[in-house]
Amino acid sequence: MSKVNVNKVVVAYSGGLDTSVIIPWLKENYDCEVVAFVADVGQGEEELQGIEEKAKASGASSCYIADLKEEMVADYIFPTLKTGACYEGKYLLGTSMARPIIAKAQVEVARKVGADALCHGCTGKGNDQIRFEGAFAALAPDLHVIAPWREWDLVSREECLDYLAERNIPCTASLTKIYSRDANAWHISTEGGVLEETWNAPNDDCWAWTVSPEQAPDQAETVTIKVENGEVTEVNGEKLTPYDALVNLNEKGVKHGIGRIDIVENRLVGMKSRGCYETPGGTIIMEALRAVEQLVLDKAAFEFREELGIKASHLVYDGRWFTPLCRSILAASDELAKDVNGEVVIKLYKGQATVIQKRSDNSLYSEEFATFGEDEVYDQSHAGGFIRLYSLSSRIRALNELKK
Template sequence: MSNIKKVVLAYSGGLDTSAIVPWLKENYACEVVAFAADVGQGDAELEGLEEKALASGASECHIVDLKEAFVNDIIYPTITTGAVYEDDYLLGTSMARPIIAQAQVAVARKVGADALSHGCTGKGNDQVRFEGAFAALAPDLPVIAPWREWDMVSREDLLDYLASRNVQTSASATKIYSRDANAWHISHEGGELEEPWNAPTKQVWTMTVDPEDAPDKAEHVSLFFDKGRLTKVNGQHLSPYNVLVELNKIAAAHGVGRIDIVENRLVGMKSRGCYETPGGTLMMKGYKALECLVLDKAAFKHREQIGLEYAHVMYDGRYFTPLNDALLAGAASFAQLVTGEVVIKLYKGNAMVVQRQSPNSLYSEDFATFGADDVYDQSHAEGFIRLFSLSSRINYLNKQARKD
């Protein structure tokens, strides 16, 4: 560590990373290059970021536009796995970390840095996600994690540190909520949410309309998928990122996509968070509705197993691993069948699939009808049931033999 000359810091412009810039220079006597990724968190978070980084002591600031790549290369493939962490969480924060870490390494190579740094705390998941990616992509670059080294423990400590060095910040001593935003979602922690018995107040939610205040008239939205990729919304062709932007706008207006969960962090503790994923909720529902048409029972069961495993791979920061590649490849093979249109009805926080069609559909009205038909002889079911339950019959006979 004593030989470090140049560090690339994952920089957000918030209180923590504003303090990390001068801290790195003082404690490592190194040049600090700030790096920020635009993953669709909004212009408000990026405005003035370069000026702020330079004012705090960074020699350069690289802001990399990853919006389309984030949706196209990370979100779309993840949707094909059906991954949902602990039944509810659509992995919004987790999904952004691999592409951010990858871009940070690329900047480090470009500027000739000999170390990487981040502002993740020692209690969270993100330190594992970032450093797991760094280990896979740049194991030769040491990682500096100030929160695991310095003796500052509070926002007041950080504010005092910056004030003593004449570094300006818009942060205050009171930070009610901790939020993380990108094109897919926004997360909220802290404040009243730290007590699981407290219901979230209206101040928590920032992306979606309160379902109680949503329109009294339902809205229908059409989604068209082509081999697993959502290409059209209401008949309009859009790029992956713009698909998500459009669906966020539509679903948020109806209060769709809110969840409030207590989850198991990778580091062992539980945390309570509220998440808003309006457009993503529609994308996941639409995709699964088509899967139900085109995948047979065995295929769908296997895809469900992929989703269960992949949720942990993504959450735990194991994106750059052979297991990740194998699971995505398996899901991609099923995705080739997922072509068709889905219509979703939005109303007061609810999103219900009401129409679906696919050229690859396995559903046949002729087979499923309760009326008379020429394609299925119900008497054939007797032999099937007898064979299907054969092991149960044999088990019973064995039990009777043991009693005798």
């Protein structure tokens, strides 16, 4: 494949082995200036420490660090949660939801520095290449996209380390890395190692944040969450920003072993992959939102919200955030969420987040109507006529069969 002429490229930089190799590789193979872009999406101070110096030591002319934590939770995660999106019934889309905001911020840096190309370090086997490039196509179709893993001939971790050593570029990575991990404020994923064989049970090393449910406290903890318009606004009576609410609930969830899943999922590129994902605070939030929905959404509205959730899970997973369909689904779920206001008490105990109390001023639940005792608001004899009309088509079909 012939290379395009590039003068300046902005690379999504994490400080890990792959992107440390990418910077000098770009300079050598494209003879261009390389600007590093780092997205702070809550992956932790340890991963960000000294990252600007590391990028420049690898050959970057400059390094831009964008604090995206609050925006990611408020403008990407919370809107997605209103849809009820949960990919293939289990995955709360931790990596998927972070990609559009990272790509958007990367494009903004490219515009600022006058770059004519964008670069990512995603492999040719995964979903992230599609998520990044789908966003680039929607936001900056005029910029070239470089994907080194689809171009270079480096095939192993050892070759990447040798590449850096030959150029005297410092790197703290080693040959002993077993797992591939991706973290942000919402979750952490672990892939590779023993997980590549589906008959292997995950060991303790497969879990990076949460304590095992067996080792979690023997005393349950309750947390009270206030929900307004489908968003968490208070935790235990304290008003918090979306990001701070997530951090608060993460701390509680981690302690009680909440939010672990071990899943074999369908990647967009056609293969299946296995991963252990930890979403402690997110699992608690999802339980709270669904509990309030149970009170305020009628049957038809709830069914529609479920349909939106399935569709949204695939749109987010497949990297189609910046599309008219995604905007339409988010708008519809936002409208439904206007009534999703209430308060929920959740019990945290040994890996489980269980809703034990819930209330809402918009609740459609009426004790007067639902009671098994005597009431004056519902005449049970009326149900007979309803059922006869509701099942009329079945009755007519059956009568036709009898005539035959």
